Amino acid sequence: MKSIVIAGVDGGASSTRCLAVETSSWRVAACKSGPSNILSAGPETTLLSVEEAFNGALRKLGCDEAEVAALCLSGAWTAGRRLEKLFKGKIRAAKILVKSDVDAAAAACLGLDEQGIIVIAGTGSVVLGVSGGSFFRAGGWGHVFNDEGGAYSVSIEALRAAFQSYDGRGSRTSLEEEAKKFFKARSMEELARRVHEMRKEHIALFAKKVKAEAENGDMVARRIIEDAAKSLSRGVLAVAGKMKLTRGDELNIYLVGGMFNGHPDILARRIRKHLSLEYGKIKVRRPAYPPAVGALLIAFREAGLNPPTRVLKKAASMA
Numbered sequence: 001m002k003s004i005v006i007a008g009v010d011g012g013a014s015s016t017r018c019l020a021v022e023t024s025s026w027r028v029a030a031c032k033s034g035p036s037n038i039l040s041a042g043p044e045t046t047l048l049s050v051e052e053a054f055n056g057a058l059r060k061l062g063c064d065e066a067e068v069a070a071l072c073l074s075g076a077w078t079a080g081r082r083l084e085k086l087f088k089g090k091i092r093a094a095k096i097l098v099k100s101d102v103d104a105a106a107a108a109c110l111g112l113d114e115q116g117i118i119v120i121a122g123t124g125s126v127v128l129g130v131s132g133g134s135f136f137r138a139g140g141w142g143h144v145f146n147d148e149g150g151a152y153s154v155s156i157e158a159l160r161a162a163f164q165s166y167d168g169r170g171s172r173t174s175l176e177e178e179a180k181k182f183f184k185a186r187s188m189e190e191l192a193r194r195v196h197e198m199r200k201e202h203i204a205l206f207a208k209k210v211k212a213e214a215e216n217g218d219m220v221a222r223r224i225i226e227d228a229a230k231s232l233s234r235g236v237l238a239v240a241g242k243m244k245l246t247r248g249d250e251l252n253i254y255l256v257g258g259m260f261n262g263h264p265d266i267l268a269r270r271i272r273k274h275l276s277l278e279y280g281k282i283k284v285r286r287p288a289y290p291p292a293v294g295a296l297l298i299a300f301r302e303a304g305l306n307p308p309t310r311v312l313k314k315a316a317s318m319a
Contacts, residue, residue: 004067006303007093008295009054010104010319011036011046012074013123013152014201014258017292018053019315021300022061026311030292030318031056037074039142040200043086046073054091069093070299072104072291074124077140097302101291102128102140108294109254109287116252116285117239119232119271121259123204125150127235129243136242138235143200148231151207151259152200157224158210159195159203163188165220173220174213182209207259214266222266228259229270236271237278250281256291290319 003024010017016036020029033052035041041049050071058064069091076083076098083098102120106128110116115131124147126140139146147153162179164170166188176188183206185191195203213221240251253275255268268284275282289297293316300307 004303005058005061005063005065006296006299006305006307007054007057007066007069008104008292008297008299009036009050009069009071009073010101010290010292010295011050011053011072012101013037013040014204016049016053016073017290017319018050018057019292019296019319020054020057020061020063020066021296021307021311021315022063023305023307026308027061028311028315028318029057029060030315031060035199035201038079038083038086039075043082046083047086047090050087051090058092064092066093068095068097068299068303070097070099070104070295070302072099072101072295072298074101075142076100077102078142095302097298099295099298101295102126102137103298104291104294105256105287106130106135106294107297108289108291109256109285110252115243116254117236117243118254118256118287119236120256121149121151121228121232121267122257123147123150123152123201125153125232125235125257125259127232127239129239131243136239138238138242149228149235149259150257151204154210154224154228154259155203155206157227158206158221159191161220161224163192171220174216174218175210175221178209178213179206182206204258208261211259211266225266226270229267230274232267233271233274236275240279245279247279248281249279250283251275251279253282253284254287255284256287289316292319 129136
């Protein structure tokens with residue numbers, strides 16, 4: 001078989017990952033770079049991040065061009081044509097596919113021909129349903145319009161609560177002190193200055209501390225996580241309705257993204273509780289692979305190839 005390189009890129013508001021496979025030896029290479037959501041990072045940063053991850057992975061394989069590259073990026077649903085123009089002539093691949101990072105997550109979870117609902121809560125949020133090759137979604141319109149349940153939204157709500165606590169306008173919360181520690185601020189005034197100067201993806205990192213405080217019993221943090229769970233659950237129910245699922249059907253839910261890392265139990269538990277009010281059979285599952293492997297799978301399908309499971313597992317360990 002002719003040796004070719006297949007590459008998959010998964011990019012979002014915080015980071016970009018490329019996995020590349022050389023098909024004669026099944027060698028795998030990976031490279032990580034910065035943000036690539038064109039709507040928040042802008043075209044220059046997006047192009048730079050994708051080029052850095054893609055070229056870095058190919059260099060590790062000793063190659064300079066891919067046969068197929070699947071670029072699965074946050075913001076592609078809204079700005080797909082802009083991205084196609086942006087990458088034309090810049091990414092060294094015989095065929096370039098511009099897809100959403102949600103497509104990569106779906107492929108990583110269950111493949112394109114099975115049925116399930118993917119709840120993605122990273123920096124932003126979106127719910128995607130897949131059934132018989134058809135896609136149904138709720139959310140994913142960006143932080144201006146929704147993204148409730150995503151790390152940025154949770155962090156902003158927590159910071160708002162921290163300032164309300166400090167002012168006496170809201171309930172006392174440990175988030176006040178935890179925010180100063182996390183952002184290395186000596187006062188709330190300094191915290192405000194620091195946060196106003198930060199990028200969205202950096203602010204979003206505070207969400208992991210909000211989850212930890214919720215687990216530790218802080219009632220304000222618990223309310224914020226509860227609101228996140230309600231918002232994500234509403235997205236699931238909206239998608240389930242579009243898929244024509246009934247109360248007697250089993251819901252297969254896949255949880256993807258940083259909001260389900262570190263302290264996943266409280267958010268997952270609350271989502272399950274809300275959904276159980278409408279559906280009796282619920283299976284909350286973890287994806288088989290990381291989203292970057294999903295992007296790689298999309299590229300392999302386009303090339304008409306089926307990579308060995310051992311290669312996918314190796315790629316997953318490097319993603």
